[in-house]
Amino acid sequence: MIAFVNSLQSEWMKTRRSLALWMVVAGGFFTPAVIIVARLVNYARVPELYARDDFWQMLWRNSWESMSVFFLPLGAILSTSLIAQLEYKNNTWKQLHTLPLSYTTIFFSKLTVILILMAMFFVFFNIGIWLSAFVPYMLVSGTPWPAGLPWREFLNDDLLYFVDCLPIVALQYLLALRFKNFLVGIGLGFLFWVGAIGSVSWSKGWIIPYTYVMFNYLKGAEKTRAIIPDLNIHLLAIGWFAAITLVSYALYVTRSEKG
Amino acid sequence: MSEANFNYTLETAGLVHSFGDGSPVLDDVSLAVEAGSIYGFLGPNGAGKTTTLRLILGLLKRQQGTITIFGKALESHRIETLRRIGSMIESPSIYSHLTARENLALLQKIYECPRSRIGEVLELVGLADTGKKKAGQFSLGMKQRLAIAIALLADPQLLILDEPTNGLDPNGIIEVRELLRELNRERGITILVSSHLLSEIDRLVSHVGIINRGRMLFQGTLDELKVQQQRSTHVQLETSDTAVTLTVLGRGGIEAQLEDGKFVLPAMERHEIAKLNRDLVAAGVEVYEIGVVRSDLERIFIDMVSD
Numbered sequence: 001m002i003a004f005v006n007s008l009q010s011e012w013m014k015t016r017r018s019l020a021l022w023m024v025v026a027g028g029f030f031t032p033a034v035i036i037v038a039r040l041v042n043y044a045r046v047p048e049l050y051a052r053d054d055f056w057q058m059l060w061r062n063s064w065e066s067m068s069v070f071f072l073p074l075g076a077i078l079s080t081s082l083i084a085q086l087e088y089k090n091n092t093w094k095q096l097h098t099l100p101l102s103y104t105t106i107f108f109s110k111l112t113v114i115l116i117l118m119a120m121f122f123v124f125f126n127i128g129i130w131l132s133a134f135v136p137y138m139l140v141s142g143t144p145w146p147a148g149l150p151w152r153e154f155l156n157d158d159l160l161y162f163v164d165c166l167p168i169v170a171l172q173y174l175l176a177l178r179f180k181n182f183l184v185g186i187g188l189g190f191l192f193w194v195g196a197i198g199s200v201s202w203s204k205g206w207i208i209p210y211t212y213v214m215f216n217y218l219k220g221a222e223k224t225r226a227i228i229p230d231l232n233i234h235l236l237a238i239g240w241f242a243a244i245t246l247v248s249y250a251l252y253v254t255r256s257e258k259g
Numbered sequence: 260m261s262e263a264n265f266n267y268t269l270e271t272a273g274l275v276h277s278f279g280d281g282s283p284v285l286d287d288v289s290l291a292v293e294a295g296s297i298y299g300f301l302g303p304n305g306a307g308k309t310t311t312l313r314l315i316l317g318l319l320k321r322q323q324g325t326i327t328i329f330g331k332a333l334e335s336h337r338i339e340t341l342r343r344i345g346s347m348i349e350s351p352s353i354y355s356h357l358t359a360r361e362n363l364a365l366l367q368k369i370y371e372c373p374r375s376r377i378g379e380v381l382e383l384v385g386l387a388d389t390g391k392k393k394a395g396q397f398s399l400g401m402k403q404r405l406a407i408a409i410a411l412l413a414d415p416q417l418l419i420l421d422e423p424t425n426g427l428d429p430n431g432i433i434e435v436r437e438l439l440r441e442l443n444r445e446r447g448i449t450i451l452v453s454s455h456l457l458s459e460i461d462r463l464v465s466h467v468g469i470i471n472r473g474r475m476l477f478q479g480t481l482d483e484l485k486v487q488q489q490r491s492t493h494v495q496l497e498t499s500d501t502a503v504t505l506t507v508l509g510r511g512g513i514e515a516q517l518e519d520g521k522f523v524l525p526a527m528e529r530h531e532i533a534k535l536n537r538d539l540v541a542a543g544v545e546v547y548e549i550g551v552v553r554s555d556l557e558r559i560f561i562d563m564v565s566d
Contacts, residue, residue, distance in 0.1 A: 003369075006368045006369050006371065007368075007369060009365075009368045010365040010366070010368045010369050013357075013361065013364060013365040013368070014354055014357070014365060016356075016357065016361065017356050017357070018356055086354065089355070090352065090353060090354050090355055091349075091350055091351075091352050091353075092352040092353070092354060094313075094316075094318055094348050094349075094352055095346075095352035095409070096352075097316075097317070097318055098316045098317070098318065098341055098344070098346050098348075099341065099366070099369050099370075100338045100339070100341040100342035100369065100370070101338065101369060102338060256319065256320035257318070257319055257320070258317070258318050258319075259318050
């Protein structure tokens with residue numbers, strides 16, 4: 001356990017100033033920043049908007065619209081690939097594998113760092129959503145502060161989105177460990193993502209694990225062409241995550257050449 | 260499996276390795292690195308040095324043969340063995356977006372060595388003043404030094420360095436050589452260092468292993484290699500008449516071989532060479548060249564690997 005904690009700390013230190021970390025920060029705040037700009041451009045409508053009873057729900061859904069379809073899947077694809085790429089780019093796999101650490105520790109501490117980065121992505125996004133409500137309220141005079149922030153509901157939703165993106169992380173991690181060429185993992189990830197967008201209106205779209213974050217958003221949409229599966233997609237996501245992680249671990253541990 | 264010899268820090272026996280396409284890279288490689296020695300692992304590029312070192316460190320899956328480090332099989336004692344080894348294989352492994360200190364700090368967490376050790380090793384390799392400069396902005400020589408600092412961080416008992424002087428200027432090469440000698444002498448660290456140039460390490464090592472095309476050609480102390488050098492000292496002779504020269508040599512009981520139009524004779528004393536010269540001239544042969552040829556270690560190495 002101590003070895004795992006040490007390895008986790010070491011892995012975390014590697015993310016300092018890394019592109020993966022910057023991407024998580026930028027990705028988390030991007031949509032809220034766009035909303036702030038849009039509100040300020042149409043500032044005349046802001047007081048009326050903030051007076052609505054469903055202000056927070058509306059803001060939440062507006063924010064998640066682009067996040068669930070674009071930024072969350074793409075963020076998971078890119079940040080996972082970038083974390084593994086740190087080792088390829090710096091030629092450090094061989095050093096990592098000559099440290100007194102078990103392969104299990106190395107595999108899971110790296111995966112944990114990716115999951116922490118994803119969690120940070122959610123934290124920044126949530127802070128961003130709050131700021132996207134707060135900044136126009138501060139800058140546009142006569143704007144009332146919207147009451148009744150349903151934070152429990154939002155946290156619950158966050159958790160479901162997080163669970164739904166886990167299969168993406170697992171598969172991208174497998175690809176990133178398997179292929180030295182950065183473009184293979186990213187390219188396949190994009191392919192699956194485009195395939196997922198096209199599959200949400202297919203009755204068997206739930207087979208593709210990249211669709212779950214999209215389904216989680218679309219299930220609450222008033223008008224949608226998506227065919228929401230009559231299945232618990234969150235359980236499916238956990239199942240995919242566990243299965244892919246297991247395969248990924250087996251492939252990693254049995255690899256004959258380690259750096 | 261042969262019984263572990265505790266005089267050796269590192270032993271390999273019968274290592275055989277082939278790549279995916281079946282092409283053999285190592286054929287029966289047996290290394291024996293004595294405790295407290297500096298072992299120079301020599302061979303031209305592509306001879307199998309790096310593959311051997313990668314096998315020793317567990318970076319490649321062993322196919323055939325045994326690897327014993329500190330008297331224990333590597334596979335079954337991988338973590339405890341690696342805890343006592345510092346290594347640098349091929350090009351330096353350095354996180355370019357981090358500073359030298361940060362690169363060491365993330366490894367210090369894993370080795371659980373004192374934080375003060377970071378400053379010590381940076382001082383040792385002359386990188387104590389690099390401050391906030393990222394490792395990606397370092398020169399190749401500085402990266403090489405940082406990689407050596409990384410290898411030394413956990414105060415290892417065995418240091419495995421693959422061509423550690425690559426990319427260093429002559430001063431840097433001397434400094435690294437001095438550093439390794441000091442580590443060996445003062446801290447008793449056993450060092451396995453590979454190189455493709457004997458001249459680069461012949462003043463550093465106590466033992467030598469020479470590998471070519473995946474096979475060990477020589478293994479022993481530097482003194483044993485020097486004996487081989489003395490054996491290869493010979494007299495070279497070039498004359499105007501091969502037949503008469505052979506007769507004169509035969510009369511004097513001197514064995515000779517003709518190579519590229521020149522006679523190669525065993526080593527002789529100066530006065531014997533003078534007498535041979537007189538005999539040849541007296542027999543009417545013109546002597547174009549006669550003298551002692553001493554092979555240096557590099558020549559022996561090149562002769563070995565060019566066969």
